[in-house]
Amino acid sequence: NAGVTQTPKFQVLKTGQSMTLQCAQDMNHEYMSWYRQDPGMGLRLIHYSVGAGITDQGEVPNGYNVSRSTTEDFPLRLLSAAPSQTSVYFCASSYFAAGGTQYFGPGTRLLVL
Amino acid sequence: AQKITQTQPGMFVQEKEAVTLDCTYDTSDPSYGLFWYKQPSSGEMIFLIYQGSYDQQNATEGRYSLNFQKARKSANLVISASQLGDSAMYFCAMREGQGGSEKLVFGKGTKLTVNP
Numbered sequence: 528n529a530g531v532t533q534t535p536k537f538q539v540l541k542t543g544q545s546m547t548l549q550c551a552q553d554m555n556h557e558y559m560s561w562y563r564q565d566p567g568m569g570l571r572l573i574h575y576s577v578g579a580g581i582t583d584q585g586e587v588p589n590g591y592n593v594s595r596s597t598t599e600d601f602p603l604r605l606l607s608a609a610p611s612q613t614s615v616y617f618c619a620s621s622y623f624a625a626g627g628t629q630y631f632g633p634g635t636r637l638l639v640l
Numbered sequence: 641a642q643k644i645t646q647t648q649p650g651m652f653v654q655e656k657e658a659v660t661l662d663c664t665y666d667t668s669d670p671s672y673g674l675f676w677y678k679q680p681s682s683g684e685m686i687f688l689i690y691q692g693s694y695d696q697q698n699a700t701e702g703r704y705s706l707n708f709q710k711a712r713k714s715a716n717l718v719i720s721a722s723q724l725g726d727s728a729m730y731f732c733a734m735r736e737g738q739g740g741s742e743k744l745v746f747g748k749g750t751k752l753t754v755n756p
Contacts, residue, residue, distance in 0.1 A: 560743070569644070569731050569746030570685075585743060617685060619744075628675065629744060631685035 529553050531632035533618050539638045540608040548603040548635050550618030556630075557623040559601040563587065563614040564634075570617060576601055577623060608639045643667065644732050644747035651752050653722045660707070661717040661750045663732030672736045674715040675744065676706065679729040688730075691715060722754045 534549045552559065560575035562585075572585030576595040590612060592604040601620075605612060616635045621627040645664045653659040665674065676688040691699045691706045699706040707716040719726055729751050733744040 562744075562746075567748065569733070569748050570744070571746070572743055575743060615683065619685075628687050628690055630687065631677075633684050636683075 531618055531620055531630055533616075533632035533635050535635060536633070537636045537638075539640065540605075541640055542608060542610060544608050546605050546608065548605075548616055548618075548637075550601045550603065550632060551599050552601075552618075552620040552630075553599065554620060554630070555598060556620035557598070558627065558629075559595065559618065559620045560585070560629070561591070561593065561601070561603045562617045562619065563612075564617060565614050573603065573616075605637075608637075610639045613637060613639045642747075643745045644734055646732055646747035646750050648750045649748075651750055653719075653752065653754055655724060655754055655756050656721055658718060658720045659722055659752065661719070661730050661732075661752065663715045663717065663747060665713050665715060665732075665734050667713075667734065667736050669736045672734055674706070674708070675733040675735070676704070676715075676717045677731045677733065678726075679731065679749070680725075681728070685731075689717070719752075724754050724756060727752060727754045 531552045557578050561573040562570035564570045571587050574593040576582045582593050618632040619629040621629040643666050672693045674691045678686045689699050689701045689704045689706050691708045698708050703720045705718045729749045731749045732747045
C-alpha cells in the first residue's frame with residue numbers, strides 16, 4: 528500500500544513552460560486535493576475533487592488546471608509557469624466522511640526561473 | 641479574518657518536558673473538524689490528531705493530546721515527554737462542515753525545537 532505518491536520530487540521550469548504534477552493514491556479515497564506551501568505560510572488549497580469527473584476550485588486556483596478521470600489519479604497542470612508559482616506542492620486524499628483525515632503525499636518542489 | 645491562528649512562530653522545550661502549541665480558530669459553522677499535522681525538516685506532512693466539534697472528550701493519540709476549549713475556540717496541541725524527534729513545524733488546520741466538504745484551512749505553523 529503506497530498511500531499517496533507524487534512525481535516528480537523536484538522540477539525546474541522556465542517562465543512560460545507548462546508541466547503536469549502527478550498524484551496517485553491507492554486507498555480508494557473519494558476526495559483528493561492539491562495544496563501549495565510557500566515559505567512562512569501554511570498550506571493553501573488550489574483545487575480539489577470529490578470523485579471521478581468532479582473538480583472544483585480552492586483558495587488559489589489561478590494558473591492551474593486539474594482533472595479527475597479515475598479515482599486514483601489527480602494531476603495538476605501548470606499552463607504557463609510563472610515565478611510566483613515557485614512553491615512546494617502537496618497532494619492529499621481522504622475518505623469523504625466527517626472524520627476523514629487527509630493523508631499527504633511527499634510533495635513536489637517546483638522552481639520557476 | 642484568519643480562520644486559523646497560530647500565535648507562536650517558534651517554541652523551545654527541553655527533552656522529556658511537556659509543551660503546548662496554541663491554535664485558535666474562527667468559524668460560525670456548528671460542525672467542523674480540527675487537525676494537527678507535523679512537518680519535519682524532510683518536508684512530509686504527518687497527521688497527528690483530530691477533534692470533531694461534537695466530540696465530548698478531548699482527543700488523544702499516544703503522547704499527543706488536543707486541549708479543545710469550544711467556547712474559547714481554541715484547539716491547543718499538547719505533546720507530553722518531548723523527544724528530539726519532535727523538533728518540526730506543527731500546523732493546525734480546520735475543516736468546516738459535516739464532511740462532504742473536506743477543504744482544509746491551515747494556520748501558518750509553529751516551529752518546535754526540542755533541546756537535549
